Amino acid sequence: MIRRSRIARASFVSLIAVAVSLAAAADTRVRAVNDSIWVANRLASVSTIREFDAATGAELRTVPMAPNSQPGDLAYAKGKLYVAEEFGNPPAVAVIDAETGGLITRIPFPNQPPFTAATGWRPHHVHASESGTLVAVGLYGTDLVAVIDTRDDSLLGPWDSNIDTITGRVHAAVFSKDGNTLYLANEGANELVAIDPRTGYVFWRMTVPGVHELVVTHDGKRAYASRRSANKVALVDLERQSYEDVLTLGLPDTMQLSANEKLLTIGLRTSPAQLAVVDTRTLAFELVNLGGPGTTAGHQWTSPSGRVTFASFEGGTAPGVAVIDHRNGNHVDTLPYAGRPHGVTRALP
DSSP states (O other): OOSSSSSSSSSHHHHHHHHHHHHHHHHHHHGGGGGGGEEEEEETOOOEEEEEETTTOEEEEEOOOOOOOOOOEEEEETTEEEEEETSSSSSEEEEEEEEEEOOEEEOOOOOOTOOSSSSSOOEEEEEOTTTSEEEEEEEETTTTTEEEEETTTTEEEESOOOOOOOOOEEEEEETTTTSSSSEETTTTTTTTEEOOTTTOOOOEEEEOOEEEEEEETTSSSSEOOEEEEEEEEEEEETTTTTTEEEEEEEEEEEEEEEETSOOOEEESSSSSSSEEETTTTEEEEEEEESSOEEEEEEEEEEEETEEEEEEEEEEESSOOOEEEGGGGEEEEEEEEEOOOOOOOOEEEE
């Protein structure tokens, strides 16, 4: 069920202990065996999402998405999964019942002028607000962001991050902890933009060259931003709208913070697949190998306790999801998932 990527060190027992720890840290009312990890597979001929039991690594089910839609990312909110079917016909966000695996609805994003089929409204990275009441989706190939109200799955927007241009490319959209501000990583315009997620009103914008992904601190004062094309990670002062580079890493991308903000995980797009595990107090980091030759890291989910990270990787001969136990020397186990596993999220019952 779980393929070992190192010599086994009671790792199956370790994985169960990890799941118990992460579930208890998030909600003591939830039994660990009810936690699950969902992973999107963006291989065109596969186009599925798969649920794994977080405690055992068992494959619980595989849900087909729209044919050839290449679902790249997904987020969990209010008992539902919001899946970016980036190359669907038309591109869409599929809303899936996390309990049954059934399709609730699809929110389509047909190509609209002046965008072409190659650079159209492609739902890309998906992020949920802390409360789960809103979900944001960057419309890759544009400077637009879609915001979904999860109460009735109505579409707010899409909001235009810059009405004076169509040359931007919103790669990611991340909420502040209170959900009142949405931060856009507009990679094409080299801008970080703060907007009101319910109205699209632009609070401010600042230049951050190559900004790609974000993670915001709980107090809303700072954010870590990956500048992938510059091989840098920046620490952004959101109050003063300034930044400084604090890490040099190969093609840094997705990021996750533990609840105490002492642990930062950063997915790298170099090959073979690696995850940088960073101590934010010292900025010391360890590069953890996820897969073998020819692999590239996808997205990751890090538990609030900072105990474990589930990180996807594709390519090579054996793609899958790496399970990294940070308290056991960053020990890695692997859940196999053939194809191009990419987006990762955790769901609660």
